[in-house]
Amino acid sequence: MTVNAQETQDRPSTDRIEKKVVVRASRSRVWRAITTAEEFGAWFRVNLEGEFAEGRTTRGRITHPGYEHVTMEMLVERIEPERYFSYRWHPYAIVPGVDYSAEPTTLVEFILEETEGGTAVTIVESGFDRIPLARRAEAFRMNDQGWAGQIKNLARYVS
Amino acid sequence: MSRSRGAAAVNLTEAVTVFAALGDPTRLSLLRRLSVDGPVSITRLTEGTGVTRQAITRHLYALGDAGLVRNARRGRERVWELDLKRLEKAKRYLDQIAAQWDEAADRLKSFVEDE
Numbered sequence: 001m002t003v004n005a006q007e008t009q010d011r012p013s014t015d016r017i018e019k020k021v022v023v024r025a026s027r028s029r030v031w032r033a034i035t036t037a038e039e040f041g042a043w044f045r046v047n048l049e050g051e052f053a054e055g056r057t058t059r060g061r062i063t064h065p066g067y068e069h070v071t072m073e074m075l076v077e078r079i080e081p082e083r084y085f086s087y088r089w090h091p092y093a094i095v096p097g098v099d100y101s102a103e104p105t106t107l108v109e110f111i112l113e114e115t116e117g118g119t120a121v122t123i124v125e126s127g128f129d130r131i132p133l134a135r136r137a138e139a140f141r142m143n144d145q146g147w148a149g150q151i152k153n154l155a156r157y158v159s
Numbered sequence: 160m161s162r163s164r165g166a167a168a169v170n171l172t173e174a175v176t177v178f179a180a181l182g183d184p185t186r187l188s189l190l191r192r193l194s195v196d197g198p199v200s201i202t203r204l205t206e207g208t209g210v211t212r213q214a215i216t217r218h219l220y221a222l223g224d225a226g227l228v229r230n231a232r233r234g235r236e237r238v239w240e241l242d243l244k245r246l247e248k249a250k251r252y253l254d255q256i257a258a259q260w261d262e263a264a265d266r267l268k269s270f271v272e273d274e
Binding site for chain 2: 014017019021023024025029030033034039042043044045091092121123125128136
């Protein structure tokens with residue numbers, strides 16, 4: 001299945017990412033999938049403990065293959081029922097043994113709007129300019145290794 | 160010439176927000192100069208700024224420490240230029256996180272639609 005996700009920003013930016021996807025489901029259904037910790041975990045691939053609440057941190061182990069060593073933390077910032085959900089986290093905080101807690105976080109926002117045929121979900125992650133350049137370069141290297149591993153998995157799977 | 164200037168301008172657009180994080184107007188204008196003019200000597204960077212050569216030098220080294228600019232010898236003088244490779248890396252980092260969001264959005268869509 002393909003997704004109608006695209007960058008909707010006009011000019012290139014190093015600070016933010018914006019994605020928009022149209023889901024064929026009611027706004028309340030999509031809202032539940034995003035703001036119920038258990039349902040969020042099912043599609044995001046993380047085993048979250050506890051529920052989301054403004055000002056509360058929810059943690060959990062990532063279940064995405066290759067990232068099972070990572071514990072993810074989401075500090076929920078704002079919940080406006082069926083319209084807006086936001087949290088802060090450390091982007092790409094996947095290097096074992098690194099304490100990211102003193103580093104700046106990025107803000108992730110989900111914005112829901114009713115649209116023809118379903119619900120438009122806009123996902124914005126911003127604040128990357130505050131992330132140290134060295135950390136960004138490191139994430140890039142990690143990803144290179146990650147992809148090498150994925151290609152090996154694929155080769156094993158098809159042979 | 161005009162082509163490389165165009166490329167530098169695009170990188171400036173991407174980079175301005177990075178630089179803004181540094182929160183210093185003098186450094187920001189230095190980076191803008193380097194983006195538009197390409198490699199420039201300290202003497203030329205100092206001209207007409209009302210800032211001392213020593214201050215400009217200090218700012219350039221601060222930017223160099225952040226990996227945003229570098230200096231090279233050109234003929235008899237030393238010139239400063241943007242380190243586009245570092246900026247490019249910052250952009251690729253974002254592309255990679257954007258790709259992860261594409262996949263996550265795809266899974267969200269399947270999760271809600273396939274029930």
